[in-house]
Structures are given as C-alpha cells and as structure tokens.
Amino acid sequence: MKVLLISTNTLTTPYPVYPLGLDHVADALRADHDVRIADINALGDDNLLVPIIDSFAPDVVGMSLRNIDNTDQRDQKSFVAGYQRIAHSVRNHTEATLVLGGSGFTLFPREMMEVLGADYGIVGEGERLADLLKAMAEKTPVAGIPGVVTRKGSQEIPPPLAGPFGRKHLMNSPHLPYYLEHGGMLNLQTKRGCPFNCIYCTYPHIEGKKLRLIEPEAAAQDALQLQAAGAEYFYITDSVFNSHTAHSMAVAEAFIEAGVKIPWGAFFAPVAPPEGYFELMARAGLTHAEFGTESLCDAVLKRYSKPFCATDVFKAHKAALESGLHVSHFLLLGGPGENENSIEETLTGLDGLPRCVFFFFTALRIYPHTDLYDMAVTEGQISASTSLLEPRFYTSREISQDGILARLEKHAEGRLNWVVGAGGESMARIVARLYERGHTGPLWEHLIR
Ligand code: B12
Numbered sequence: 001m002k003v004l005l006i007s008t009n010t011l012t013t014p015y016p017v018y019p020l021g022l023d024h025v026a027d028a029l030r031a032d033h034d035v036r037i038a039d040i041n042a043l044g045d046d047n048l049l050v051p052i053i054d055s056f057a058p059d060v061v062g063m064s065l066r067n068i069d070n071t072d073q074r075d076q077k078s079f080v081a082g083y084q085r086i087a088h089s090v091r092n093h094t095e096a097t098l099v100l101g102g103s104g105f106t107l108f109p110r111e112m113m114e115v116l117g118a119d120y121g122i123v124g125e126g127e128r129l130a131d132l133l134k135a136m137a138e139k140t141p142v143a144g145i146p147g148v149v150t151r152k153g154s155q156e157i158p159p160p161l162a163g164p165f166g167r168k169h170l171m172n173s174p175h176l177p178y179y180l181e182h183g184g185m186l187n188l189q190t191k192r193g194c195p196f197n198c199i200y201c202t203y204p205h206i207e208g209k210k211l212r213l214i215e216p217e218a219a220a221q222d223a224l225q226l227q228a229a230g231a232e233y234f235y236i237t238d239s240v241f242n243s244h245t246a247h248s249m250a251v252a253e254a255f256i257e258a259g260v261k262i263p264w265g266a267f268f269a270p271v272a273p274p275e276g277y278f279e280l281m282a283r284a285g286l287t288h289a290e291f292g293t294e295s296l297c298d299a300v301l302k303r304y305s306k307p308f309c310a311t312d313v314f315k316a317h318k319a320a321l322e323s324g325l326h327v328s329h330f331l332l333l334g335g336p337g338e339n340e341n342s343i344e345e346t347l348t349g350l351d352g353l354p355r356c357v358f359f360f361f362t363a364l365r366i367y368p369h370t371d372l373y374d375m376a377v378t379e380g381q382i383s384a385s386t387s388l389l390e391p392r393f394y395t396s397r398e399i400s401q402d403g404i405l406a407r408l409e410k411h412a413e414g415r416l417n418w419v420v421g422a423g424g425e426s427m428a429r430i431v432a433r434l435y436e437r438g439h440t441g442p443l444w445e446h447l448i449r
Contacts, residue, residue: 001133003029004058004096006049007039007175008086009066011079013428014442015435016041018179020187020237021102021126022064023167028127030169032134041182042175046086053093060136061090062129065102065112072421073363073393073401079104080115080389087116097136101126103206107367109155111389121149124157124206125192160208165189166218170225183431184232184440190219190251194239196269197305198294199371200335200364200394203239213247216254223260232440233287234264240292241266245274252284263287265442270316270329271308278323288442289320293329295342296349303337305371310349317353326445327356333408335364336375339398340407347411357417357444362404363393417447 005026007019019039026035036056040046053061063086070077090098100121105112109123120142122128128147135142142148146158167188170176179186193211194203226234242248265288278289295301296310308316313329320327329350333343350358366376366388376382376394386392395401405420412418419427434443 001032001059001137002034002056003036003060003062003129003133004053004056005035005037005062005064006086006090007037007041007064007066008046008079008083009064010040010082011067011070011077012041012182012432013070014444015183015185015431016179017066018186019064019066019175020167020189021066023170023173024165025062025064025101025126025129027168028130029133032130037173037175039175039178040086042178046082046089049086049089050093053090053096058094058096060099060133061094061096062099062101062126063087063090063116063118064126065100065104068104068108068389069365069391071365071391072361073365073391074421076391078390080112083112083116087118091117099129099132101129103202106157106206107202108389109149111387113149113151115389119150122147123149123155124208125161127161128158157205157208160193160210160212163192163212163214164218165192165212165214167222167225170229176229180230180232183435184230185235185442186226186229186231186233187235187237188219188222188226189237190214190216190241191238191244191247195243196240196307197371199303199305199375200332200367201370202367205367205369207239211244211247213244216247216250217258219251220254220258220260223255223262223264224258227260227262231262233262235442236264236266238266240269242268242271242273242277245277249277249280252280252286255284260285263441265290267292268316269307270313272312272315273319278320278325282323282325286325288326288328288445290442291316291320291327291329294332295338295346297342297345300335300337300342300346304332304335314352317356321355326448328444329353329356329358331358331360332364333360333362334396334399334401334404335372335394336396337398338396338404340403343399343404343407347408355448357419357447359444360408360412360418360420362408362420363395363401366392366394416449419444419447 098118100118191213270291
C-alpha cells in the first residue's frame with residue numbers, strides 16, 4: 001500500500017521538534033509498504049500537502065497528533081482547529097483511509113476521532129499501524145486488533161510492545177534539512193515507559209508503566225547516525241532519562257565507547273544521584289540537565305507522589321553543577337496541597353539553588369487517566385462528562401491562581417532566569433534570533449546570570 005504519514009506539529013517553541021515518532025512508524029511499515037513522510041514544518045504551509053497527495057495518491061494517510069495544546073494557562077494555544085483544516089484538506093483530495101496517532105491522540109482518542117472524522121486511530125505505539133494495514137489488505141476484521149480504535153469502538157491502550165525500537169532510516173527523511181537549519185537539534189529514545197506515579201502525569205498512560213530498554217549500543221548507533229546526518233545537538237526523549245539509573249549509565253558509557261561527539265540534553269528526576277553519575281553523563285556529552293522538580297515543599301512533593309524529597313533536589317543540583325552541566329528546574333505550582341506556606345517554602349528554597357534557570361507553570365492541566373483527574377472529579381472541579389480537549393486546570397483549594405502568580409512575580413522580579421510558563425512569544429523570538437546567528441541547543445543557559 002502507499003502510505004503518507006503527516007507530521008502536523010508546527011509549534012516552534014521552545015524550538016522545532018523533529019517528528020521522531022514518525023520515523024519509528026515508517027520503519028515498522030517499510031518492508032511491506034511504500035511510505036512517505038510529509039512534515040508541515042518543512043513544507044512551510046499545509047496547502048503544500050495537496051500536490052503531494054495528488055502525485056503520491058496514497059491508499060492510507062496517517063496524521064500524527066503530538067500536541068493538543070501548549071498546556072500554558074496564561075498563554076493558551078489549541079492546535080485542534082489546525083488539525084481540522086488538514087483533515088478537511090486530506091478528505092477533499094483523496095479517498096484514502098484516514099488514520100490518526102501520536103501522543104496527543106492517545107490522550108484524547110474519542111474526541112479526536114470525532115472532531116477529525118477519521119476512519120481509524122492507533123492508541124499508544126504507532127508501530128501497530130502495520131497490523132491494521134495487514135487486516136485492510138487481507139480484508140479481515142480490524143475490530144480487536146490491539147491499539148486500533150474506531151469512532152464507536154473501544155479505546156483501550158494495549159500492552160506495550162517488546163521492541164526492539166531502534167531507528168533505521170533517518171538519512172532518507174526529506175524534512176531533515178529543516179531541523180538542521182532551524183537549531184540543528186535532533187532526538188532519540190533510549191527506552192520506553194515510565195514507572196513513576198506522579199499524580200498529574202500522562203507519561204505512564206502514553207508509554208506504559210513498564211520500562212522497555214533499548215540496548216545501549218543501539219542507542220549509541222542512533223546517536224552516531226544523528227551526528228553523521230549533521231545534527232549539532234540531540235535530546236533524549238525518554239520520559240525520565242534516569243528512571244533506570246544503571247541503564248542510563250550504560251547508555252552514557254556506550255556513547256563514549258562509540259565516539260559520540262555532539263552535545264545532548266535530557267529530562268531527569270532530581271533524585272540523589274550515585275557518586276560520579278553526572279560526571280559520567282558530562283563525559284558522554286550531556287550539557288543540559290532539565291530537572292522535573294515541581295516543588296521544594298516536601299508535603300507538596302508527597303501529594304504529587306514524586307519519587308524524591310527537597311534534600312535530594314539540592315544533592316542532584318550540586319552534583320550536576322559540579323560536573324559542569326547547564327541546569328534547569330521545572331516547577332509546577334498550585335496543585336493539591338499547595339498553600340501560602342508551601343509556595344513560600346518553594347520560592348525561598350529555590351534561592352538556594354545557584355546558577356540555573358527555573359521554568360514555572362502555575363496550574364496543572366487535568367488529563368484523563370491520572371489521579372489528579374479523579375481528585376478534580378471528587379472535589380467537583382470538573383465532572384465525569386467534562387471534555388478535557390479544551391484544557392481545564394486544577395486549582396488548589398487553599399490558594400488562588402492569582403495569589404500564586406502575584407507572589408511568584410514579586411519574588412522573580414528582575415531575574416531573567418525565573419521564567420513563568422514556557423516564556424511565550426518573547427522567548428520564542430530570542431531563541432529564533434540565536435538560532436539564526438548559528439547557536440544550537442535549547443539555549444536556556446543564556447538566561448543564567
Ligand atoms: C520529549 C518531550 C518533549 C521535548 C522534545 C525534545 C525533542 N527535541 O524531541 C521538549 C521538552 C522540548 C518538549 C516540549 C513540548 N512538549 Co513535550 N513531550 C515530550 C515527551 C516526554 C516524549 C515525546 C517523544 O518524542 N516520544 C518518543 C516518540 C518516539 O514517541 P511519539 O512521538 O509519541 O510517537 C509514537 C506514538 O505516539 C505513535 N505515533 C506518533 N505519530 C503517529 C502517527 C500515526 C499515524 C500513528 C498511527 C501513530 C503515531 O507511534 C510512535 C512510535 O511508537 C511527551 C510525553 C510522552 N511520554 O510521550 C511530551 C508531550 C508530547 N509534550 C507535550 C507538550 C504539551 C509540549 C509543549 C507544548 C510544552 C510547552 N508548553 O512548551 C512543548 C512543545 C514543543 C514542540 N515544538 O512541539 C504534551 C502533548 C499533549 C498536549 N497537552 O498537547 C506531551 C504528550 C506531554 C503531556 N503533557 O502529556 N516535549
């Protein structure tokens with residue numbers, strides 16, 4: 001079959017993100033199908049999909065839906081209308097079967113099937129599209145194929161795939177030059193899954209709780225492939241890179257052994273690291289450690305079910321700085337248990353974390369399949385019938401959003417490295433300008449004074 005996979009994500013903040021998921025989906029199909037990827041970022045305009053559809057004449061069109069919204073309560077952006085426009089255009093130009101997938105889709109399958117009028121969707125891992133195509137080709141029933149959803153059928157996430165998940169065909173990606181020219185950042189995965197229980201987080205639902213590790217040597221080969229393709233930096237997209245300490249260290253050693261030379265970044269839980277952990281990471285090329293810290297109040301960390309306490313954050317921070325890394329912390333204020341005292345404890349605690357950037361989110365988006373969802377329903381903040389496609393945010397009963405923001409803005413005043421939200425348009429403009437001048441990487445280190 002001829003399969004056209006469309007990357008619909010055109011958000012360029014904090015920077016354009018290479019559509020890694022589609023490389024994996026395409027890899028799973030290539031042996032039996034003629035697969036093409038069309039990336040709207042690289043095309044520059046979704047109208048340019050039309051000539052591609054006309055000339056390729058696909059049997060199946062797959063739309064990858066990564067982001068539903070930007071999860072920033074103060075500067076909200078929804079991407080759903082843009083996806084509707086693309087789906088209409090596909091329907092107007094081809095009779096092809098329309099299939100949806102991607103992390104955003106996995107969070108809202110019922111809603112997105114409805115809104116986009118798609119034929120099928122794949123929840124969870126998109127490699128399963130191969131099974132759907134096989135059933136379509138053989139005209140056997142699709143109902144019951146794990147992961148395949150229809151407008152009326154079940155939306156159960158199937159058991160996670162076992163792997164292996166290496167990426168094979170990066171060099172053939174026609175959209176690669178766009179990412180090399182806009183920041184030079186590519187990405188890779190070293191494992192799938194998240195074993196943590198953070199009450200607000202979607203990752204265990206999207207990727208499964210069970211960790212499935214990629215062989216460190218295979219991850220290193222992937223990194224070398226990115227390097228050879230011209231990447232100047234890569235991001236490891238694992239939910240939490242150090243969720244399996246030994247594996248993350250084995251990956252770092254494999255990078256060193258294989259001769260990976262370009263810098264990289266990853267997301268870490270600020271747990272107390274073993275001796276020499278960040279020093280090894282730095283030798284392997286890690287330059288940017290992004291910590292999912294959320295709060296420095298132990299009572300709040302406990303309510304959020306985080307796997308660490310405030311003392312661990314200080315240990316992780318110190319170890320990362322001493323290894324010469326750029327450090328940032330992401331904070332999530334205003335969830336269950338937050339009050340004036342806990343905000344005070346967090347803000348004054350942060351003053352004790354030198355030479356880093358803080359990104360603050362002052363409201364927790366409520367997602368289905370999370371404990372926060374159940375709390376919000378029990379507390380009457382939403383009802384079981386509330387659609388969450390339109391973002392809804394949890395509000396602590398003990399302190400208002402405005403109260404948190406006022407306190408935060410007062411404390412952050414004049415400090416460039418205290419960023420509220422993702423930084424909005426002004427941050428996007430600064431980053432775009434730095435990329436034009438040849439800088440690469442996430443660039444938030446430029447805010448550290
Ligand atoms: C790593 C990551 C980042 C990194 C990306 C770095 C990089 N260079 O790649 C950073 C930190 C920059 C980032 C930023 C943002 N992110 Co983010 N990110 C992730 C994360 C943890 C992993 C994404 C990933 O690459 N996975 C690995 C690849 C291989 O998997 P995948 O893309 O999902 O593809 C698989 C399946 O989805 C499926 N699939 C994909 N496409 C298709 C298509 C078809 C047709 C089919 C059948 C299947 C299919 O098959 C693939 C292989 O199995 C996810 C959460 C998660 N665990 O999934 C959030 C996530 C995608 N991010 C999210 C958001 C909101 C953002 C931001 C908007 C946040 C912000 N306010 O700045 C920005 C947007 C950036 C941008 N320009 O798009 C949300 C999206 C949901 C939503 N509410 O919209 C997620 C789901 C997290 C969450 N809150 O739930 N992110």
